[in-house]
Amino acid sequence: xxxxxxxxxxxxxxxxxxxxxxxxxxxxxxxxxxxxxxxxxxxxxxxxxxxxxxxxxxxxxxxxxxxxxxxxxxxxxxxxxxxxxxxxxxxxxxxxxxxxxxxxxxxxxxxxxxxxxxxxxxxxxxxxxxxxxxxxxxxxxxxxxxxxxxxxxxxxxxxxxxxxxxxxxxxxxxxxxxxxxxxxxxxxxxxxxxxxxxxxxxxxxxxxxxxxxxxxxxxxxxxxxxxxxxxxxxxxxxxxxxxxxxxxxxxxxxxxxxxxxxxxxxxxxxxxxxxxxxxxxxxxxxxxxxxxxxx
Numbered sequence: 001x002x003x004x005x006x007x008x009x010x011x012x013x014x015x016x017x018x019x020x021x022x023x024x025x026x027x028x029x030x031x032x033x034x035x036x037x038x039x040x041x042x043x044x045x046x047x048x049x050x051x052x053x054x055x056x057x058x059x060x061x062x063x064x065x066x067x068x069x070x071x072x073x074x075x076x077x078x079x080x081x082x083x084x085x086x087x088x089x090x091x092x093x094x095x096x097x098x099x100x101x102x103x104x105x106x107x108x109x110x111x112x113x114x115x116x117x118x119x120x121x122x123x124x125x126x127x128x129x130x131x132x133x134x135x136x137x138x139x140x141x142x143x144x145x146x147x148x149x150x151x152x153x154x155x156x157x158x159x160x161x162x163x164x165x166x167x168x169x170x171x172x173x174x175x176x177x178x179x180x181x182x183x184x185x186x187x188x189x190x191x192x193x194x195x196x197x198x199x200x201x202x203x204x205x206x207x208x209x210x211x212x213x214x215x216x217x218x219x220x221x222x223x224x225x226x227x228x229x230x231x232x233x234x235x236x237x238x239x240x241x242x243x244x245x246x247x248x249x250x251x252x253x254x255x256x257x258x259x260x261x262x263x264x265x266x267x268x269x270x271x272x273x274x275x276x277x278x279x280x281x282x283x284x285x286x287x288x289x290x291x292x293x294x295x
Contacts, residue, residue, distance in 0.1 A: 042277070049274030052267050057081035057275075062239060062255060068264040078265070082272055084241045088156065088249035092235065093221060095160035095245065100167035101217055107168075108175020109201060124176075131169035138162045139230025147234060156242070156249040159235030163227065167220040174216025178209040211290045218287040222280045228253035252276050 056079070063071075063080035071078045107123065114120035142162035151157055182205055190200045206213070231237075236248040237258065256272045259265035 045270060045274045045277060048267075049270035049272075052077060052271035053274065054081075057271060058086065059083050061241060062250075062258075062268075064239075065262055065264055068262070068268075072264050072267075078267055082252060082255050082268070082275070084238060084250045085252040085255040085272070087241045087243070088235065088238065088254075089225065089251045091243060091245070091249060092156050092160040092163055092231075092251060093224065095157065096163035096167055096224060097217070097221065099160065099164040100171055100220065104168050104171025104216075104220075105175050105206075105213060107172045109179065109205075111172065111176045112179040113201075127169045127172045130165070131173075134229075135162075135166060135227050136229040136233070138165045139233040141165070142230065143233045151246045153246075154234060154236035154248040155246050156235055157245040159231045159249070159251070160245070162230035162234050163224040166224050166227065166230070170220040170223065171216050174219070175209075175213055178212030178216070179205055181212065182208050215287045215291045218283050218290070222283040222287070225280055225283075226253055226276060228257050232257070 054077075058081055060079075060081040061084045062082060063078060067080065068078050107127070111120050111124055139162045142158050142165070146158035146161050147154055186204060186208065187200055190204045191197070195204070231251050231254050235251060235254065237254045238248045238250045242249045252272055252275065256269055256276070259269045259272065
């Protein structure tokens with residue numbers, strides 16, 4: 001009987017090991033299938049886009065159609081670059097961050113300090129809804145608010161407003177969740193020492209959760225970097241470098257859209273996309289590193 005029982009146990013053990021191996025290799029195959037589109041996209045961008053990447057590509061403005069057509073017909077590299085798009089993107093991201101970060105952090109603190117209250121729940125629900133609103137709708141809102149009534153025309157300010165609205169929900173939610181992770185005893189200890197309430201928030205909670213707040217901000221910025229739809233209705237685009245926030249300006253996503261409509265600019269599409277992907281990838285890696293250090 002003992003021998004029979006031992007054989008049964010051995011048989012069950014062999015089946016379990018076989019199932020474990022099948023499950024393990026099945027996960028590997030499905031993981032490869034999942035990441036294969038990403039690998040193909042990145043490899044395609046690198047292969048097609050590296051040709052135009054140079055110093056001129058970063059410091060010169062976009063060429064006109066004739067210059068591009070001449071270079072393509074001669075088999076040469078397209079002259080010029082996307083400096084106007086890079087400057088415009090940086091300008092609008094800085095403006096959007098200046099608007100969204102303070103409001104987002106203060107709103108997140110409000111939600112943390114008033115959990116369960118009607119106004120906090122309403123604000124949280126609106127923030128969640130706003131996060132799912134299509135970007136083109138936010139561009140239309142900014143068009144009606146800023147383009148029509150503030151700058152009386154397309155402008156970097158209008159584009160930054162639409163991008164700021166997109167950033168807000170992510171910053172609000174990340175701020176609230178970060179503050180929830182801070183031990184309540186830390187706040188109670190500061191209050192017990194007689195520290196004023198506003199200083200507890202500004203000098204205890206915010207510095208303690210700084211890495212989490214910064215992670216949310218970087219993720220918010222990486223989200224808006226590649227947006228095109230709202231900028232078509234607000235910033236419009238420009239062929240020159242412009243630092244005037246009341247005038248139209250360009251952006252890397254806008255240039256990619258413009259290049260797409262010109263068959264002579266195809267090579268610049270790949271290079272611009274590669275640069276944009278690299279910027280977003282760097283921001284995401286930095287945010288991951290900051291989040292890892294916080295744990």
